[in-house]
Amino acid sequence: xxxxxxxxxxxxxxxxxxxxxxxxxxxxxxxxxxxxxxxxxxxxxxxxxxxxxxxxxxxxxxxxxxxxxxxxxxxxxxxxxxxxxxxxxxxxxxxxxxxxxxxxxxxxxxxxxxxxxxxxxxxxxxxxxxxxxxxxxxxxxxxxxxxxxxxxxxxxxxxxxxxxxxxxxxxxxxxxxxxxxxxxxxxxxxxxxxxxxxxxxxxxxxxxxxxxxxxxxxxxxxxxxxxxxxxxxxxxxxxxxxxxxxxxxxxxxxxxxxxxxxxxxxxxxxxxxxxxxxxxxxxxxxxxxxxxxxxxxxxxxxxxxxxxxx
Amino acid sequence: xxxxxxxxxxxxxxxxxxxxxxxxxxxxxxxxxxxxxxxxxxxxxxxxxxxxxxxxxxxxxxxxxxxxxxxxxxxxxxxxxxxxxxxxxxxxxxxxxxxxxxxxxxxxxxxxxxxxxxxxxxxxxxxxxxxxxxxxxxxxxxxxxxxxxxxxxxxxxxxxxxxxxxxxxxxxxxxxxxxxxxxxxxxxxxxxxxxxxxxxxxxxxxxxxxxxxxxxxxxxxxxxxxxxxxxxxxxxxxxxxxxxxxxxxxxxxxxxxxxxxxxxxxxxxxxxxxxxxxxxxxxxxxxxxxxxxxxxxxxxxxxxxxxxxxxxxxxxxxxxxxxxxxxxxxxxxxxxxxxxxxxxxxxxxxxxxxxxxxxxxxxxxxxxxxxxxxxxxxxxxxxxxxxxxxxxxxxxxxxxxxxxxxxxxxxxxxxxxxxxxxxxxxxxxxxxxxxxxxxx
Ligand SMILES: [Zn+2]
Numbered sequence: 001x002x003x004x005x006x007x008x009x010x011x012x013x014x015x016x017x018x019x020x021x022x023x024x025x026x027x028x029x030x031x032x033x034x035x036x037x038x039x040x041x042x043x044x045x046x047x048x049x050x051x052x053x054x055x056x057x058x059x060x061x062x063x064x065x066x067x068x069x070x071x072x073x074x075x076x077x078x079x080x081x082x083x084x085x086x087x088x089x090x091x092x093x094x095x096x097x098x099x100x101x102x103x104x105x106x107x108x109x110x111x112x113x114x115x116x117x118x119x120x121x122x123x124x125x126x127x128x129x130x131x132x133x134x135x136x137x138x139x140x141x142x143x144x145x146x147x148x149x150x151x152x153x154x155x156x157x158x159x160x161x162x163x164x165x166x167x168x169x170x171x172x173x174x175x176x177x178x179x180x181x182x183x184x185x186x187x188x189x190x191x192x193x194x195x196x197x198x199x200x201x202x203x204x205x206x207x208x209x210x211x212x213x214x215x216x217x218x219x220x221x222x223x224x225x226x227x228x229x230x231x232x233x234x235x236x237x238x239x240x241x242x243x244x245x246x247x248x249x250x251x252x253x254x255x256x257x258x259x260x261x262x263x264x265x266x267x268x269x270x271x272x273x274x275x276x277x278x279x280x281x282x283x284x285x286x287x288x289x290x291x292x293x294x295x296x297x298x299x300x301x302x303x304x305x306x307x308x309x310x
Numbered sequence: 311x312x313x314x315x316x317x318x319x320x321x322x323x324x325x326x327x328x329x330x331x332x333x334x335x336x337x338x339x340x341x342x343x344x345x346x347x348x349x350x351x352x353x354x355x356x357x358x359x360x361x362x363x364x365x366x367x368x369x370x371x372x373x374x375x376x377x378x379x380x381x382x383x384x385x386x387x388x389x390x391x392x393x394x395x396x397x398x399x400x401x402x403x404x405x406x407x408x409x410x411x412x413x414x415x416x417x418x419x420x421x422x423x424x425x426x427x428x429x430x431x432x433x434x435x436x437x438x439x440x441x442x443x444x445x446x447x448x449x450x451x452x453x454x455x456x457x458x459x460x461x462x463x464x465x466x467x468x469x470x471x472x473x474x475x476x477x478x479x480x481x482x483x484x485x486x487x488x489x490x491x492x493x494x495x496x497x498x499x500x501x502x503x504x505x506x507x508x509x510x511x512x513x514x515x516x517x518x519x520x521x522x523x524x525x526x527x528x529x530x531x532x533x534x535x536x537x538x539x540x541x542x543x544x545x546x547x548x549x550x551x552x553x554x555x556x557x558x559x560x561x562x563x564x565x566x567x568x569x570x571x572x573x574x575x576x577x578x579x580x581x582x583x584x585x586x587x588x589x590x591x592x593x594x595x596x597x598x599x600x601x602x603x604x605x606x607x608x609x610x611x612x613x614x615x616x617x618x619x620x621x622x623x624x625x626x627x628x629x630x631x632x633x634x635x636x637x638x639x640x641x642x643x644x645x646x647x648x649x650x651x652x653x654x655x656x657x658x659x660x661x662x663x664x665x666x667x668x669x670x671x672x673x674x675x676x677x678x679x680x681x682x683x684x685x686x687x688x689x690x691x692x693x694x695x696x697x698x699x700x701x702x703x704x705x706x707x708x709x710x711x712x713x714x715x716x717x718x719x720x721x722x723x724x725x726x727x728x729x730x731x732x733x734x735x736x737x738x739x740x741x742x743x744x745x746x747x748x749x750x
Pocket of ligand 1: 480
C-alpha cells in the first residue's frame, strides 16, 4: 500500500495491539479492496493457493460468511469447521484441535469462541496466523474495524467525532473493540445502558460512562445500539426486555438529541423493538447494511495484510 | 539437590552438629550465632561460638556459616491430590516438594477423591504419609462429601489423625451448618478452617473484578464475595466463642475485618499465600492460566493491605494453598482452566523478598511460617528448645537462583513464578534429625 507503513502483525486478537498507523493502513487497504466486490467478476488472484480455516465454536452466520466471502474474493481456499465449544464435551482441547489443523498447513485460522482469550491461547501455540472473529466478552476486532470504516465513509474522518454506544457494554465484545478503535483514532466514545451493564471500570477502556442515555447521545455523530441477549435476564442484569426498550431503546425521541446527520449503527443481529425502534433500523440515517458490506472489505484487507499477500 | 526417590528415609538418625549458623527461634527469644547438636532426632545442646564440645561418635559436622537455622517450616494449607488425582501429585511427591522448599510439615486439605470425610480416608492418607519426606497432617472435611449438607464424623476422623476440619475448595454456604461445625468442633478440639466465599457473588467468575477483567472480557469475582463471608464467619466465631481460621485472605476488606475482630477478642487466626503479597491481577497478563486461582489475584491496594496485615500480626500465617494441576486442567481457555497454583518450592524465597525489603523481620517470617502454624494447628513445631524434635530448616539468605520448570520437584508445574529470579533458598531440611533435603 501507499502509506509506506509496514503491517508488522501476524495475528489479530485485539485492536489494542494496533497503532494509529496500523489502523490507517488497514482502513486504506479495505477501501481499495471494496471496489472488487462491486465488479461483475468479484475475484482477484491475490491469495491464490492460500488456505484459510474458519474455526467456529459458536453459531454465527454473518461473521463466518463474511470471512468466507472475503477469502474467496481473494482466491484463497476456505474451509469451515463448526464445533462444540466445551473442551470437556468434545473430549479434545482447543489446543489439540488447533494443532491438528496446523498439521494440515493452513495459512490462517479464524476463530470464533465463547471463551474470552481463546484466540490468544491459539496464537501462543500455533505458527499459523490467527484472527479473532469474536471471543467471549473480550473483543471482535474485525467488527470494530468495519464500524470505523463505515463511519469514515460517511464522515470523512474520525477525529473529533462523538460516538454513542447504548447497551450491554460490559459484556459486548463489539463495544470493547469499538471503544478501543474509535478512541485511538481521535473520536470520543460515550456509553450508556443499565448500570448493571455499564460498570465504571469501562472508562478504563477509554469511554465515558453516562447513566442517562440522553447524555451519551447528546450531539452525537454516531449512535450505535447493541444487541440485548436474553440470557442476561437471568443474571439478573435487567428486569425485562420491555423495561429495557422503554428506558434504553434507541428511538426517535432519543435520536432528536443527536446531531441531525447522526449515523445509526448496529452490529446485528437486531432484536427489532428491543434495543432499537424498527423504523429507525430502516430509516434514512441507518448505515446498518453498509456495515455488512464493509465487513467483507475489512476482512479482505486483514487476510491480505496478515498473510502478507503479494 | 534432594536425593530422588526418598533415600533420606534410609538414612540413620546419626548425630548432627550444625556449626556457625544464625539460630532464629522467636518462641525462645533466640537470634544469635550458635552451634546445635542433634542426637536421637532431638535438639540436644546449643554451643556458643568457639565453645568446646565433645561430639558423639559418628557425628556429622555441617558448616552453616552465613546461613540461617530456623525451626522447620510448616505449610498449613496444601492439596496433595491423593487419593484420586495421583497424576497431579501424590503424598510422596508433594512431601518431597515440601522438603525441597524447606518444609518439615504440611497440612493437606480434604478435597480429594473421595473427600477425606471419614476415618477410612484419613487412615489411608496417614498410611501413605508414613516415611515420606515431611510430616503430613490431614485436614478432614466439615461436611460429608464436602457437600455442605450434614456434618462429617469429626471425632472418628480426629482419632484417625486429622488436626483440623475444612471444606476448603468450597465455602460452607449454609450458616447454620457452619455454626454447628464451630460448636461441635469444641468437643474434639479441632480447628475449623474456613474457605470464605459468598458463592452468589463469585459464581462464574474467573479473575478479580475490575479494569483488568473488563479489558480481558473475563467474568469478575469482587472483593465483597470474600469479605461478606469472612464477616459471617467472624460473627459466628464470636457468637459461639469458638476459634476459626480464615484461609487464603486476599482482600483489604477481609484484613480489616480480621484486625477489628482480633481487637474485640475474637478467637480468629488467618493465613494468606505468597501469591497474594507478590502478584496482582495484572499478572493474569495475556490469559495466563497459571495466574488463575480462587480467591483470585487482587489489586495493588489489596496486595499492600496483605503485607500490612502480615507485618502487624493481623495475618498469622503464610501458607501456600499448593494446588497442583496438570496441563490437562491448565492448557485451556482461561474461563475453563482449573483454579490453583503450586507453591511449596517458592513460598520461602517469596517471603524472603519481604524480609529483604524490610517489610518483615527474619523472626517475623519464622513466626508466620513455623511458630504460628504449629500453635494454630496444635502440633509440635516452631520451637528449638532443648529436647524438642529436630525439625529444622536451614536457609541461605543470599542464594540467588532462577526457578526453572525442569527443576520443580512437585509432579505438577503450574506456577506463575517459573523463570523468576529468586533470592533465599532452603539448603538443608531436617525432619526429626533426618536430612530430607540438602544442597550444601
Ligand atoms: Zn480454599
